[in-house]
Amino acid sequence: MVTAATKSLPERAAQLAAQPPVRRALDWLEQNTDWVTEQHIRIVEIPAPTFQEAERGRYLAGLLAACGIQVHTDAVGNVIGERPGQSEEIVLLTAHLDTVFDEIHEIRVQQKGGRLYAPGITDNGTGLATLVAVARALHEAGVRTGRSVVFAANVGEEGEGNLLGMRQLVQTYRPRLHAVISIDGAATDHIISKALASKRLELSVRGPGGHSWSDFGLPNPIHALARGVARFVRVPVPEQPRTSINVGEIRGGTSVNSIPAHASVKVDIRSESPAEIERLERALREAIQAGVAEEMAQARVKEVRLTIEVRELGVRPGGELPEDSPLLAAVRSADQFLGNRSRLERSSTDANVPLALGIPAVTLGGGGQGGGAHSLQEWYDPTDRARGLQRVLLTLLLMTGVLP
Ligand SMILES: [Zn+2]
Structure with a gap:
């Protein structure tokens, strides 16, 4: 396993990115943002109100399976794919499937100017598209990780779902769980490390x-x-x-x-x-x-x-990632390598559950820009989304370690 912890921050991400499989994965993300956006639109056009995520979940299962990952659905409806590494320890990469739009049974994404409009396009179409993009990039580039990666499209994050899916994931994987990276919404200007x-x-x-x-x-x-x-x-x-x-x-x-x-x-x-x-x-x-x-x-x-x-x-529940957490260092290292600036934020997300239990967790945006979350005017602009995808990939791999 890579002993990245001894390196200084910018060096760690730079050294990781210099490894040929990681370089290939980063390049794949750079070159395939159109494919990612295409999948993003397909995902969002399958309605998935809280407690009715099954159909969207099946589509995600297909995308993860196409990356050579064994996929199953757990008792509450989480779609889970484990990508084994050298060790049993797990870094969980997750995005919620559900939307707050109970009454909408047909969704068509509208494109106007550079923007995509649809309920749920950013929250959490962006997170789900990022989950799939990272899985695909690791597969295409043949990256082998130290710790295992569990990809999960989880249910019941919004409203009365009350973080149902995340609670189940933490319960299932807790003994092996090293860190949790949740992807929710767009942008790269923040790190949610504090649970509201x-x-x-x-x-x-x-x-x-x-x-x-x-x-x-x-x-x-x-x-x-x-x-x-x-x-x-x-x-x-x-x-x-x-x-x-x-x-x-x-x-x-x-x-x-x-x-x-x-x-x-x-x-x-x-x-x-x-x-x-x-x-x-x-x-x-x-x-x-x-x-x-x-x-x-x-x-x-x-x-x-x-x-x-x-x-x-x-x-x-509330909770905070300590300032000296290796997970926080990993995101910051990825940010420095990518020339990205971000600030710490407090919010109510899937990361609340692990943070309240003292398990390292952050919520990151998937890149691009979005607005109007939880409204019918919700929009997403995929410009520069590659940076968000690469940021999540690097953070993940800094936490798993990469085999040569
Ligand atoms: Zn969300």
């Missing part, structure tokens, strides 16, 4: 419901929830530590002239500080309770009570 903790809750209010005219005076769950939400969104949110709240979904009722029997909200709370998440969760519960109490106090019918139910939709 978050909590997602659903609060439901229930009552008997009735007719809007003849039963007027009954407490109304939507009125109660609206009162509660209005209180919650007035709670101060600090700028430091950076913190956010979002009421992302509100549901309830059956018709305009019925007092609803049910109303619910889904709320996302994120912070650099776990204490802030706790504080805001308490504030949310208190606000909804106060809204319900106010609605019942004002209702003419006093003997009817509304009930509140709180359900946890997801908890994403």
Whole structure:
């Protein structure tokens, strides 16, 4: 195995890139960005909302199998291909399959100017295309690695997936897991090495419901929830530590002239500080309770009570990669070799799961530029994507080591 750790940073990536198989892999990526973009479009045109990733997963399985990798699908739907190295230890390279677009069943990528437009084109079409490109480059160039590489297109990263696929991967591979590189979105200007903790809750209010005219005076769950939400969104949110709240979904009722029997909200709370998440969760519960109490106090019918139910939709743990981590050194070495500048960032990604367990992990962009993630105007510009592909490849190989 290559004892890269003793070399200075820029030297390590340069020495690695000077090995003929690695040079061939880097060149392959440079010369085949059109093929990568073509695959990128095909992947994105297969809809894959969270919990419905199977068809897109099968397409990814085919692409990985074409690189001579044995591919299987695990119990939760992760598509996994292990590329054996000299040692049993694993570096996991992974990208999530799912998108946030539940209601979209047909996707056509539109090309305008240099940009590609489609929901999910960047998040995470770019990550999946990068996963496939790196697998293909290693195959075409005949690179043999020290540690083994596990390629995984994982399920359930977004929203209520709650990092399902990543949790399963870490559970399966933990004893052999040396490091995790997750690819999510575009760009090469950042290294996500800090996990942003978050909590997602659903609060439901229930009552008997009735007719809007003849039963007027009954407490109304939507009125109660609206009162509660209005209180919650007035709670101060600090700028430091950076913190956010979002009421992302509100549901309830059956018709305009019925007092609803049910109303619910889904709320996302994120912070650099776990204490802030706790504080805001308490504030949310208190606000909804106060809204319900106010609605019942004002209702003419006093003997009817509304009930509140709180359900946890997801908890994403926090964690950080230490400044002296070899994985961080590997990304920085790749950056220096490629003349790329990047900064450390905190975000909520698949890397949360390993980082919370103390397993080295980063999330990188796949290169090119993108914008409008989680919106119908999402776009991707593949210009200069080779740099992003090469950055991921070099980081991976610095972590696996390469056999001559
Ligand atoms: Zn994503």
